[in-house]
Amino acid sequence: MSESVPILQLIDVSRSFARGVVRAVDHVSLEVFPGEVVSLLGPSGCGKTTTMRMIAGLDHPSAGDIRVQGRSVVDIPPHRRNIGLVFQSLAAFPHMNVRENVAFGLRMQRVPQRAIGERVDKMLDLVQLPPAEFAGRYPRELSGGQLQRVALARTLVTEPKVVLFDEPMAALDRRLRDYMAIELRNIQKRLGFAAIYVTHDQETASAMSDRLAIMRAGRIVQVGSPVVVYRSPASKFVADFLGDANFLVPQSVDSCGDEHNLVRVLDMVLKVPGERRDGRGQPIVMCRPEHVALSVRPIEGGICGAVVASQFKSGAHRWQVELPDGQQIVAQSTHDLDFGALPDRNVWLTIHAEHARLLQQ
Amino acid sequence: MSVHAAMARIGRSSAPTSGTVGSRRTGWGLALLLTPAGLLIGLLAACSLVILRLSFGTQSAEWVSWSLGAYATLLDPYYVLIIVDTVWLALLSAVITTIVAFPIALYMTRTPSAFMRRMVLVCIMLPMVVSLLVQSFGWMAILGPDGLLNRAVALATGQERIISLLFNRTGVLLGLVQTTIPLAVLPMAAALGSIPIALEEAASVLGASRLSVYRTIILPLAWPGIAAGAVLVFGFNTGAFVVPLLLGGLKVTTIAVLIRNEMGPLLNWPLGAALSAVLVVLALGIQALNRLVAPHGRHA
Numbered sequence: 001m002s003e004s005v006p007i008l009q010l011i012d013v014s015r016s017f018a019r020g021v022v023r024a025v026d027h028v029s030l031e032v033f034p035g036e037v038v039s040l041l042g043p044s045g046c047g048k049t050t051t052m053r054m055i056a057g058l059d060h061p062s063a064g065d066i067r068v069q070g071r072s073v074v075d076i077p078p079h080r081r082n083i084g085l086v087f088q089s090l091a092a093f094p095h096m097n098v099r100e101n102v103a104f105g106l107r108m109q110r111v112p113q114r115a116i117g118e119r120v121d122k123m124l125d126l127v128q129l130p131p132a133e134f135a136g137r138y139p140r141e142l143s144g145g146q147l148q149r150v151a152l153a154r155t156l157v158t159e160p161k162v163v164l165f166d167e168p169m170a171a172l173d174r175r176l177r178d179y180m181a182i183e184l185r186n187i188q189k190r191l192g193f194a195a196i197y198v199t200h201d202q203e204t205a206s207a208m209s210d211r212l213a214i215m216r217a218g219r220i221v222q223v224g225s226p227v228v229v230y231r232s233p234a235s236k237f238v239a240d241f242l243g244d245a246n247f248l249v250p251q252s253v254d255s256c257g258d259e260h261n262l263v264r265v266l267d268m269v270l271k272v273p274g275e276r277r278d279g280r281g282q283p284i285v286m287c288r289p290e291h292v293a294l295s296v297r298p299i300e301g302g303i304c305g306a307v308v309a310s311q312f313k314s315g316a317h318r319w320q321v322e323l324p325d326g327q328q329i330v331a332q333s334t335h336d337l338d339f340g341a342l343p344d345r346n347v348w349l350t351i352h353a354e355h356a357r358l359l360q361q
Numbered sequence: 362m363s364v365h366a367a368m369a370r371i372g373r374s375s376a377p378t379s380g381t382v383g384s385r386r387t388g389w390g391l392a393l394l395l396t397p398a399g400l401l402i403g404l405l406a407a408c409s410l411v412i413l414r415l416s417f418g419t420q421s422a423e424w425v426s427w428s429l430g431a432y433a434t435l436l437d438p439y440y441v442l443i444i445v446d447t448v449w450l451a452l453l454s455a456v457i458t459t460i461v462a463f464p465i466a467l468y469m470t471r472t473p474s475a476f477m478r479r480m481v482l483v484c485i486m487l488p489m490v491v492s493l494l495v496q497s498f499g500w501m502a503i504l505g506p507d508g509l510l511n512r513a514v515a516l517a518t519g520q521e522r523i524i525s526l527l528f529n530r531t532g533v534l535l536g537l538v539q540t541t542i543p544l545a546v547l548p549m550a551a552a553l554g555s556i557p558i559a560l561e562e563a564a565s566v567l568g569a570s571r572l573s574v575y576r577t578i579i580l581p582l583a584w585p586g587i588a589a590g591a592v593l594v595f596g597f598n599t600g601a602f603v604v605p606l607l608l609g610g611l612k613v614t615t616i617a618v619l620i621r622n623e624m625g626p627l628l629n630w631p632l633g634a635a636l637s638a639v640l641v642v643l644a645l646g647i648q649a650l651n652r653l654v655a656p657h658g659r660h661a
Contacts, residue, residue, distance in 0.1 A: 058566070085562075087562070091557065095581050105567035108564075108567055108568035108569045155567075158567065
């Protein structure tokens, strides 16, 4: 992001299907800078794949412009865009061995045979498929992780400026996916290409992106670094989509003027950041489970609730607490809590107001 | 992929459980089930052997004498030319049918409309439902001297009867191609249908033009199906009888027409039998050819 000139620009891009009845992509604008990884993140059917296909040239925008290095590419066919695309299905050519698969793009660019051999070997080494062992194998002789590497090598060998990833790791198991994500990120940093990673898996997206672009119903609803989007989601949808979130309906909201609001939830009065936008939407308070503290002793300014469920997951306790008015809230802590002496498992609960956010429903 | 594999692939969707039924029945039960087919095939095989025996006889002493006379007669340039011509016509029709069938098969597998796909399939299957005889008469009505085509041309140009496509090789070729299109389209469509679109898209994103995509991805992957169709058409048309007889008007003679003449009006059974033997050997040779043109079974 050090350079200020975007390598890829989406300007007000829309894509309608069925004669304009269905709008899969709705006025999407996005800039991607050299060397940056941006994840297009959203639930299935939100238009992220269509957006990616338009960038690759496999689909045509109904309106708007797509620019690579400042030049419009909407009228350039996919084979002359030099944008890399790693498919969800990986799409390894079954009738070609690993070497032929990886060499395909270079062959199409009419790179001399000798140079092809060298570049393919180098790329296979980079993705940890030693050519001596793997070059002669056919896709059906490879595991999912190895196919992944072939697909990656085949895309990267032509040195595209922008590489699109269409959930290429969806088929892998959790452990392998985490490992590949780290490796992919390392390779990306080494080669320095810009990447758009399309996925509905927010964990992988957060782990490997510089920025997230959250999509919903064809629109980008928020763009920002994983930390910013997680901590300051723009809407209830984003907060819910990215990790776990508690939502509490406040009894009253009063603006303090400094982008903070005094919010009353049950007996608690919290000074919560977040702009109270007038007009549409019910105000709602969002707080992450790790920002809800529990205590077995009464706390001043806290509210009393009953623990209805608890679980221990990934090294942390999670307690589900029912508040007096029936609302439920989840608290998370790495500290143990001794419920032994508690009548009715009643606990006192406080919210770190500075980490909570006032959102529009 | 052999012809059988291609046909099996077509049939797979309609009869997916036939294998499990068969595997449960063993021994006598299976033998009982195979009896009708066995009788039919056995009878046919026996008749074929009788024909083979006939081919080594002499005229009017077919059952008692042994001779290579009939085969010697076949070395006569007249017969050699007809055999070569039959193979040539079959080969030509196989090539043309394959080329004609490819876009049809491609459309069938690529159209997003299920209705259109079904319509094309119905149109493709029609020649298999309608008798060859009826189809040939249909062609005669179109191509004849006073047929639809010539009338249309006469209307358009004002000249009379300028196109003669009936009772010559072109007419026969046209008939051979039209009647065998389903044989070429079906295995081809099966092969094309099994190629994921993502492979084409991947190739095009990697820099392959539309033409290159066909050359490097679609044709190599569909090749087993294409070859299977072509070999089917070739084999089918080496034995063509009705189409050359009706559309060739005795000017185009194929092996099958020759066999009928020798066996029927000329009563030269040994010669007819020898020709039949040649036809069978040709057909078997073509099947062997299939393994040569489509040896890459590794991804099929």
